[in-house]
Amino acid sequence: MSAPTDPDVRELSTLVTGAAERLRAAFNAAAAEQGLTPVQAAALVNLRESAPMRDLARWLACDPSNVTQIVDALERRGLVGRQPSPQDRRVKALVLTDEGRRRQAVLRERGHAQATELFAALGPDERVLLRDLLARLPGGGCGEDCGPA
């Protein structure tokens, strides 16, 4: 039985949270470079061709009413368009413009570069070890709503 101030789990929490925070800050900076707010950039990164808005709401784990506004902003910037679906005319499919595709690629590259930089301090075997340890934490697996495609 550990004391309420057990330094181990507290330190682990701080380290995990700190690493995640640095990834997030780097992503937000990349978003700002593209003239996008963090959620707008997150939406753009997650977009797949012809995804209904409902799917984007699930991927972003937010209410559909949010997606309307996020997509409004992306549309205003000429990065995505709305296309009524022929099968079900209630549905609007989101389509990337050429510029949207370009920005998406930039954001994804930035995300990859940031992650690479963060984990470069570890060797290949250590990265595998870290991944295996983290994957064993409860919830480390992924339900249905964790990402596109």
Place this chain on the structure above:
Amino acid sequence: MSAPTDPDVRELSTLVTGAAERLRAAFNAAAAEQGLTPVQAAALVNLRESAPMRDLARWLACDPSNVTQIVDALERRGLVGRQPSPQDRRVKALVLTDEGRRRQAVLRERGHAQATELFAALGPDERVLLRDLLARLPGGGCGEDCGPA
């Protein structure tokens, strides 16, 4: 040289971010149980006796104008008080009420329980291993503004 879609660092980012997110969600739930918003709870958890508001702003990594409003809310709930400092009368020291101290203890216990639950899937040696790996990531060390005391 790794491909732009290198699955390793992407998976590591997802795992780190996911673990941090679960800690955060659990903390927010604990805050809500206490009738506090996430930042209010974070402020309360970080508070030390007689800390100037300026310090709290640094610990929360936010603008001082925010602290005024956060402390307003905590004061309205009878959890903290403001005490003009005798040494420098511009400074207001934040003092916990008895109820504030009680709530702070509850939130800290909850935080510890959540972290314990998250990392319980690993054995003691593995927790040490995880800590050492995370501590080696750039920025894993802590500057001056990472916490009280």
Place this chain on the structure above:
DNA sequence: TATTGTTATACTCTATAACTATA
């Protein structure tokens, strides 16, 4: 002059509820 805390204000993110148009 510089600093502490406050106020006023604004922007972003998020959710709820009521609405429309389809199904």
Place this chain on the structure above:
DNA sequence: TATAGTTATAGAGTATAACAATA
């Protein structure tokens, strides 16, 4: 009736700028 998306609105978090009191 139920679902996809929209609108209106509100609350939470954050920052900037201008200000008062004090140093």
